[in-house]
Amino acid sequence: MLELDKFIEWxxxxxxxxxxxxxxxxxxxxxxxxxxxxSLYAVLALILIYVxxxxxxxxxxxxxxxxxxxxxxxxxxxxxxKILLKEIIRIxxxxxxxxxxxxxxxxIGSFCTFGALQFGRGLHGVDFNVGLFYMLAISSLGVVGILxxxxxxxxxxxxxxxxxxxxxxxxxxxxxxxxxxxxxxxSGSLNLTDIIEGQANAWYIFQAPLPALxxxxxxxxxxxxxxxxxxFDLPEAESELTAGYHTEYSGIQFGFFYLAEYxxxxxxxxxxxxxxxxxxxxxxxxxxxxxxxxxxxxxxxxWAWFFGKVFALIFLSLWVRWTFPRLRIDQLLKLEWKxxxxxxxxxxxxxAVWVLIF
Amino acid sequence: MENLEKIILSLAPDxxxxxxxxxxTATIAPEKLRKVAEGLKAKGFDYLMCLTxxxxxxSLGVIYHxxxxxxxxxxxxxxxSTPDRENPNLPTVSDLWEIAYFYERExxxxxxxxxTNHPDxxxxxxxxxxxxxxxxxxxxxxxxxxxxxxxxxxxxxxxxVPTYSIDKDGKLVKKEYPLxxxxxxxxxxxxxxxxxxxxxxxxxxxxxxIIKHIDPHFGYIHRGVEKMCESMTYPQMLYLTERLDYLCGxxxxxxxxxxxxxxxxxxxxxxxxxxxTIIDELTRIASHLIxxxxxxxxxxxxxxxxxxxxxxxxxxxxxxxxxxxxLMVNYYVIGGLAADIHPxxxxxxxxxxxxxxxxxxxxxxxxxxxxxxxxxxxxxGILSKEKAVALGVTGPSGRASGWACDVRKIExxxxxxxxxxxxxxxxxxxxxxxxxxxxxxxxxxxRIIEQLIDNIPEGDxxxxxxxxVKIPAGEYYQRVENARGDFSIYINSTGDKNPYRVxxxxxxxxxITALCPLCDKEKIADLIMISGSMDYVIPCVxx
Numbered sequence: 001m002l003e004l005d006k007f008i009e010w011x012x013x014x015x016x017x018x019x020x021x022x023x024x025x026x027x028x029x030x031x032x033x034x035x036x037x038x039s040l041y042a043v044l045a046l047i048l049i050y051v052x053x054x055x056x057x058x059x060x061x062x063x064x065x066x067x068x069x070x071x072x073x074x075x076x077x078x079x080x081x082k083i084l085l086k087e088i089i090r091i092x093x094x095x096x097x098x099x100x101x102x103x104x105x106x107x108i109g110s111f112c113t114f115g116a117l118q119f120g121r122g123l124h125g126v127d128f129n130v131g132l133f134y135m136l137a138i139s140s141l142g143v144v145g146i147l148x149x150x151x152x153x154x155x156x157x158x159x160x161x162x163x164x165x166x167x168x169x170x171x172x173x174x175x176x177x178x179x180x181x182x183x184x185x186x187s188g189s190l191n192l193t194d195i196i197e198g199q200a201n202a203w204y205i206f207q208a209p210l211p212a213l214x215x216x217x218x219x220x221x222x223x224x225x226x227x228x229x230x231x232f233d234l235p236e237a238e239s240e241l242t243a244g245y246h247t248e249y250s251g252i253q254f255g256f257f258y259l260a261e262y263x264x265x266x267x268x269x270x271x272x273x274x275x276x277x278x279x280x281x282x283x284x285x286x287x288x289x290x291x292x293x294x295x296x297x298x299x300x301x302x303w304a305w306f307f308g309k310v311f312a313l314i315f316l317s318l319w320v321r322w323t324f325p326r327l328r329i330d331q332l333l334k335l336e337w338k339x340x341x342x343x344x345x346x347x348x349x350x351x352a353v354w355v356l357i358f
Numbered sequence: 359m360e361n362l363e364k365i366i367l368s369l370a371p372d373x374x375x376x377x378x379x380x381x382x383t384a385t386i387a388p389e390k391l392r393k394v395a396e397g398l399k400a401k402g403f404d405y406l407m408c409l410t411x412x413x414x415x416x417s418l419g420v421i422y423h424x425x426x427x428x429x430x431x432x433x434x435x436x437x438x439s440t441p442d443r444e445n446p447n448l449p450t451v452s453d454l455w456e457i458a459y460f461y462e463r464e465x466x467x468x469x470x471x472x473x474t475n476h477p478d479x480x481x482x483x484x485x486x487x488x489x490x491x492x493x494x495x496x497x498x499x500x501x502x503x504x505x506x507x508x509x510x511x512x513x514x515x516x517x518x519v520p521t522y523s524i525d526k527d528g529k530l531v532k533k534e535y536p537l538x539x540x541x542x543x544x545x546x547x548x549x550x551x552x553x554x555x556x557x558x559x560x561x562x563x564x565x566x567x568i569i570k571h572i573d574p575h576f577g578y579i580h581r582g583v584e585k586m587c588e589s590m591t592y593p594q595m596l597y598l599t600e601r602l603d604y605l606c607g608x609x610x611x612x613x614x615x616x617x618x619x620x621x622x623x624x625x626x627x628x629x630x631x632x633x634x635t636i637i638d639e640l641t642r643i644a645s646h647l648i649x650x651x652x653x654x655x656x657x658x659x660x661x662x663x664x665x666x667x668x669x670x671x672x673x674x675x676x677x678x679x680x681x682x683x684x685l686m687v688n689y690y691v692i693g694g695l696a697a698d699i700h701p702x703x704x705x706x707x708x709x710x711x712x713x714x715x716x717x718x719x720x721x722x723x724x725x726x727x728x729x730x731x732x733x734x735x736x737x738x739g740i741l742s743k744e745k746a747v748a749l750g751v752t753g754p755s756g757r758a759s760g761w762a763c764d765v766r767k768i769e770x771x772x773x774x775x776x777x778x779x780x781x782x783x784x785x786x787x788x789x790x791x792x793x794x795x796x797x798x799x800x801x802x803x804x805r806i807i808e809q810l811i812d813n814i815p816e817g818d819x820x821x822x823x824x825x826x827v828k829i830p831a832g833e834y835y836q837r838v839e840n841a842r843g844d845f846s847i848y849i850n851s852t853g854d855k856n857p858y859r860v861x862x863x864x865x866x867x868x869x870i871t872a873l874c875p876l877c878d879k880e881k882i883a884d885l886i887m888i889s890g891s892m893d894y895v896i897p898c899v900x901x
Binding site for chain 2: 157
């Protein structure tokens with residue numbers, strides 16, 4: 001009904017009718033897809049910033065933005081215009097090239113993941129056979145940008161922030177990777193389409209309840225740590241390091257870091273939703289008596305399922321962020337190497353046994 | 359009193375004991391100072407309350423207020439002076455009482471008195487290249503002498519630490535040593551930094567995330583309040599006190615009012631005393647709320663910060679209604695209060711008490727019980743009782759180390775002798791104790807207010823005070839417990855309408871002094887948390 005895959009097919013066929021040349025149509029479609037992803041990326045960032053500001057305000061007994069538009073909904077647009085118009089301050093004693101390249105690396109790292117994400121039935125850029133692996137690989141590229149930014153700024157605070165960030169992201173990448181690997185055992189494939197199709201009857205979190213739940217929680221913690229937010233915001237701990245690795249950045253360069261941070265939150269939630277909560281699959285009960293219930297669930301469009309799940313997870317992440325105080329660097333690493341990592345390794349084994357038995 | 363006399367005379371038989379003074383005062387020759395100081399320290403006088411520099415015109419002197427930490431009411435005032443105005447020097451006592459380390463630097467800064475064998479004779483507040491010593495009575499304040507520098511002096515220029523000693527011939531010898539070695543990773547923490555609670559500048563030598571050494575720089579907002587007071591009349595001085603520690607303005611003002619009232623023999627009406635006590639306790643709650651909130655913010659919990667500010671707002675509203683001011687309440691005057699309380703005052707305070715009790719429960723649920731918060735605070739930054747006494751760490755931070763140093767109990771003023779309250783003491787002196795003690799003290803303050811609010815006596819709110827307040831010649835020392843500790847005022851009067859010398863004993867200076875040993879070998883994140891738990895306010899240090 002409200003599915004978008006028919007619409008996309010219609011665009012494809014009408015373009016083909018209109019032009020006729022296969023390669024021209026493909027070229028036009030590549031550009032269209034690129035523009036669509038870019039605007040999705042920007043719009044999502046605006047929405048996320050607004051949502052975060054409002055939710056954070058409600059947690060803190062405040063009102064949040066109220067002035068620009070009804071309930072302040074145009075606040076993030078005003079912010080965007082402001083940040084685009086701001087002067088980019090050039091700092092003499094930095095490593096100019098690396099200083100300028102770093103924000104792009106960070107934003108490319110997070111933007112490229114969008115190519116493989118599946119937003120709904122038939123709504124994805126590329127369908128890799130190693131989609132999950134690709135997403136993990138490309139989203140951890142950001143740490144390179146952060147390290148370079150911290151180093152190139154030639155500032156002691158940014159350097160400490162960058163080193164913290166490096167230590168944190170590299171460590172938490174392990175648990176995040178292992179917990180996703182745990183789910184790959186169930187799916188038997190790294191292809192995101194296969195992973196989502198495999199959850200048509202029941203989401204993976206219900207298919208192997210115990211190990212999947214453990215993996216889910218670990219992934220949420222580790223993923224949250226990778227976004228540098230909440231109790232894990234040490235790289236930019238503003239009360240310690242002023243602003244961490246992006247202290248020296250201004251204007252849209254700073255905006256890139258800011259954008260990447262918000263979109264990383266979305267990406268982590270999207271991967272969690274895809275691997276554990278069935279991606280765009282509606283909620284189904286795998287039983288004969290529930291056929292009509294499943295039918296009702298199918299009426300909700302798949303992209304709504306996807307974004308609903310993702311925003312529920314994002315809300316969880318905001319909740320955590322605005323409740324907990326910050327960890328200390330040694331506690332942070334201890335949590336990863338002494339607690340999360342052993343648990344996820346054992347969990348991997350448990351999942352293998354589980355899949356073997358059931 | 360006789361006992362103190364005996365102690366002093368046994369240490370220095372030629373000491374001159376002054377008659378008719380508020381506190382036991384003895385003048386000794388500078389050569390005897392070390393011997394008397396060592397003797398007093400050995401006799402249990404381990405708390406150097408205050409160290410004041412003085413210019414007697416014909417000589418430069420220092421006044422020491424010393425007391426035993428377990429019996430603080432027994433204060434010995436020790437005076438010494440040197441007639442040499444060119445190269446004045448006195449022996450240091452910083453090896454006996456650690457807090458003297460900063461106090462003596464302050465005296466050097468303002469009076470130019472060199473303390474021999476002091477490890478670090480840099481200026482404390484003024485720039486290193488400042489000409490002249492501003493608190494001397496013959497100081498030339500001509501701006502041409504000390505122009506605003508065109509180039510900002512590099513921080514490194516302050517890192518050659520001079521020390522002085524006296525050689526065999528009795529000559530003053532100067533030695534210099536560098537504070538940091540060349541390859542140390544030194545981070546400038548402040549003066550513009552989100553969590554230094556004001557314009558504090560710490561130079562921190564780091565090894566990775568671990569702190570090796572801290573060197574605090576003060577003076578970024580030094581206004582010379584003590585010097586300004588010397589040219590003001592007593593009622594004018596009142597307005598400066600609230601600008602010291604702006605979070606406990608009313609208590610600072612209370613200290614000065616009480617000091618002048620006692621000196622001038624003004625009887626303050628009971629109504630004013632009761633209201634002062636209530637307002638002081640409200641200020642204490644407001645200040646502890648900010649202390650708690652900022653500490654949570656330092657640990658990265660912004661939500662808790664906003665909660666604290668929200669509840670403090672209720673107190674600010676009560677002030678606004680009664681006094682007109684919020685942060686600078688300007689409500690106490692010499693002899694009583696500026697105006698009677700607002701008819702709503704009692705009702706609003708009575709509404710506030712149960713509200714606050716409910717909120718404290720929420721704070722405990724939100725933050726105290728949080729495993730991350732507890733995990734960060736426990737066993738970090740432990741200040742032993744001995745160290746707290748040596749460093750003069752009073753107030754909640756001192757009580758968290760188990761030192762019963764509440765001036766409200768030791769020397770009750772206003773209506774504190776009419777109320778029941780508990781002096782909250784903890785034993786360990788860790789960051790968690792300093793965190794908890796503030797929330798517990800809020801409860802005690804609520805208890806005090808509860809006992810007084812319904813019993814405010816009828817009558818005048820202000821005693822009759824002459825238009826020009828003069829206090830008889832002499833020395834006066836008034837102690838008040840403000841939210842950060844022992845805030846005292848020393849006034850030396852010649853009987854004129856303005857004082858000869860005023861000294862504010864800042865509790866915050868010793869809190870920062872304590873920061874340096876506490877953060878040794880801790881991580882940089884803990885420095886922020888510990889400084890949050892110390893809850894200092896910089897304008898109080900930079901008087």
